[in-house]
Amino acid sequence: MTGQRTMEPVRHPVTARHLGDVVARAVGVEKYYGRNHVLRGVDLEVRRGEAVMMIGRSGSGKTTFLRCINFLEEPTVGSIEIDGVRVDADPLHARSKAHLEQIRQIRIRSGMVFQEFNLFPHMSVLQNLIQAPVKVLGVAQHEAVARAEEYLAKVGLSEKRDEYPARLSGGQKQRVAIARALCMEPKVLLFDEPTSALDPELIGEVLNVMEGLAHEGATMIVVTHEMHFAREAADRVVFLEEGRIVEEGPPEKILNDPDDERTRQFLRRFLTE
Amino acid sequence: MIVAEAPQPGSILEQVEASQARSRTSFRLKFAGVWVVLIGALLLGLWLTGNIDTSFIAEWGPFILLGAPITILLSVVSIILATGLAIIGAIARLSRNPYINGVASLYVSLVRGTPLLVQIFFIYFALPQFGIRLPSLLAGIIALSFNYGAYMTEIFRAGIQAVPRGQREAAQALGMPEGMVMRRIVLPQAFRIVTPAIGNDFVAMIKDSALVSTIAVQELLWRADTVGTRFFRTLETLLIAAAVYWVLTIVFSYFQERLERRMARGDR
Numbered sequence: 001m002t003g004q005r006t007m008e009p010v011r012h013p014v015t016a017r018h019l020g021d022v023v024a025r026a027v028g029v030e031k032y033y034g035r036n037h038v039l040r041g042v043d044l045e046v047r048r049g050e051a052v053m054m055i056g057r058s059g060s061g062k063t064t065f066l067r068c069i070n071f072l073e074e075p076t077v078g079s080i081e082i083d084g085v086r087v088d089a090d091p092l093h094a095r096s097k098a099h100l101e102q103i104r105q106i107r108i109r110s111g112m113v114f115q116e117f118n119l120f121p122h123m124s125v126l127q128n129l130i131q132a133p134v135k136v137l138g139v140a141q142h143e144a145v146a147r148a149e150e151y152l153a154k155v156g157l158s159e160k161r162d163e164y165p166a167r168l169s170g171g172q173k174q175r176v177a178i179a180r181a182l183c184m185e186p187k188v189l190l191f192d193e194p195t196s197a198l199d200p201e202l203i204g205e206v207l208n209v210m211e212g213l214a215h216e217g218a219t220m221i222v223v224t225h226e227m228h229f230a231r232e233a234a235d236r237v238v239f240l241e242e243g244r245i246v247e248e249g250p251p252e253k254i255l256n257d258p259d260d261e262r263t264r265q266f267l268r269r270f271l272t273e
Numbered sequence: 274m275i276v277a278e279a280p281q282p283g284s285i286l287e288q289v290e291a292s293q294a295r296s297r298t299s300f301r302l303k304f305a306g307v308w309v310v311l312i313g314a315l316l317l318g319l320w321l322t323g324n325i326d327t328s329f330i331a332e333w334g335p336f337i338l339l340g341a342p343i344t345i346l347l348s349v350v351s352i353i354l355a356t357g358l359a360i361i362g363a364i365a366r367l368s369r370n371p372y373i374n375g376v377a378s379l380y381v382s383l384v385r386g387t388p389l390l391v392q393i394f395f396i397y398f399a400l401p402q403f404g405i406r407l408p409s410l411l412a413g414i415i416a417l418s419f420n421y422g423a424y425m426t427e428i429f430r431a432g433i434q435a436v437p438r439g440q441r442e443a444a445q446a447l448g449m450p451e452g453m454v455m456r457r458i459v460l461p462q463a464f465r466i467v468t469p470a471i472g473n474d475f476v477a478m479i480k481d482s483a484l485v486s487t488i489a490v491q492e493l494l495w496r497a498d499t500v501g502t503r504f505f506r507t508l509e510t511l512l513i514a515a516a517v518y519w520v521l522t523i524v525f526s527y528f529q530e531r532l533e534r535r536m537a538r539g540d541r
Contacts, residue, residue: 072442095369100451108448118443122461131457132447184447 020048029078040243056240111181171202340493351417358422363429384423413485432467472529
């Protein structure tokens with residue numbers, strides 16, 4: 001803990017009834033880049049079936065925080081727990097075998113969808129989907145294929161099974177990327193601005209898929225600039241500023257009538273843009 | 274999908290297409306003409322000076338040509354071994370382990386900093402002083418492999434670094450351990466990136482393999498040189514050797530170009 005936290009974030013109770021136990025927990029996450037203090041102690045608990053949307057201006061630390069959850073960035077301080085596996089930040093031994101193996105356990109339990117899709121270009125869609133389930137989880141090939149087909153159908157791309165990523169549109173790529181993450185049957189899905197690299201007319205198809213997932217009870221943490229989507233699909237909206245959670249609560253509250261002046265300012269600027 | 278329409282007869286579009294086709298054909302004809310005329314002039318000149326002994330060529334040509342399979346064998350085996358060395362070298366050069374990285378960078382520096390001919394002599398003439406006596410063909414293969422392995426290490430290193438970081442991150446986020454990320458995600462993509470460079474190196478290797486004639490590997494140049502000096506007909510024998518090297522590189526370049534085009538068309 002830094003002790004320099006000036007103000008406790010305003011927390012509104014989560015009212016939704018469908019939520020289960022806590023499956024993902026971040027405690028006191030701090031991150032320095034060199035001497036640049038980009039995360040200043042972030043705590044977040046996500047319950048099973050909950051869709052948490054993180055908003056904030058660029059540079060507020062929301063993407064860094066998301067990447068700290070699966071240790072694509074090693075936090076400087078803090079701990080992450082997913083589905084009972086807890087890993088403490090250990091920047092001094094970040095490359096040690098034991099630590100890397102712990103991190104891998106976190107990653108197996110979480111799925112990530114990137115802004116830039118990051119599909120493997122040398123593999124067909126199906127190969128993209130079954131690669132990790134087969135090679136990492138040890139799922140039998142035929143079972144992995146069945147699973148892949150199921151999730152491809154869910155994102156509406158069954159007919160693209162044998163295409164290579166280069167032949168897909170941006171929106172299709174991102175839907176495949178979502179299916180790829182789902183194939184690992186993760187406990188929590190992490191979305192890093194999944195529509196920011198898309199042409200405007202392709203954003204809708206991706207948001208539709210994500211909204212479907214949210215309503216089906218997928219647990220997800222989404223970094224997004226799509227306020228309309230957050231309003232529709234979020235159980236909780238979290239506003240970050242300068243590496244801290246300033247305010248969080250149900251979308252109606254945070255997006256319509258936030259308590260904190262900084263949140264209000266951000267929304268005002270954002271919605272008039 | 275936009276479907277191209279066939280242009281109306283006589284329309285300006287049809288006229289433009291016809292004109293473009295004409296100028297393409299004309300370019301190709303002139304281009305080929307330059308080659309035919311220049312090569313013809315060269316051969317004719319040699320012929321007219323009366324210095325070429327055709328019966329000598331007919332008699333000893335086949336003997337020299339038999340060096341071609343050895344040259345090809347030497348080059349193919351060496352490029353394969355060099356590629357293997359280069360992959361290991363590149364991974365070592367990117368390693369966080371200072372010992373592994375240090376050894377690899379010393380290898381690259383040493384090999385790139387000394388002439389290939391010195392390396393060939395060292396392996397064939399100097400190693401016997403340590404009791405290591407290698408047949409000349411094997412010595413030649415080892416020297417070429419080590420030499421090209423060092424240059425290609427740097428190529429592969431650049432290729433691996435050219436794979437976007439997001440690829441590695443996506444694989445890691447799926448829980449792949451580091452070795453698997455490298456093997457299944459990074460290296461296959463790096464391979465595509467470096468294929469043109471490897472092709473160039475192979476063409477260079479075909480020609481550099483001539484250097485092992487100095488340790489009596491009976492490849493093209495050795496045969497040409499041996500026959501040429503014996504009968505004082507070096508012009509003829511060197512012409513034959515040069516022609517064969519040239520043909521080999523042209524043939525290989527053709528296949529390389531096709532391979533590259535196919536990969537570009539593929540799935541990137």
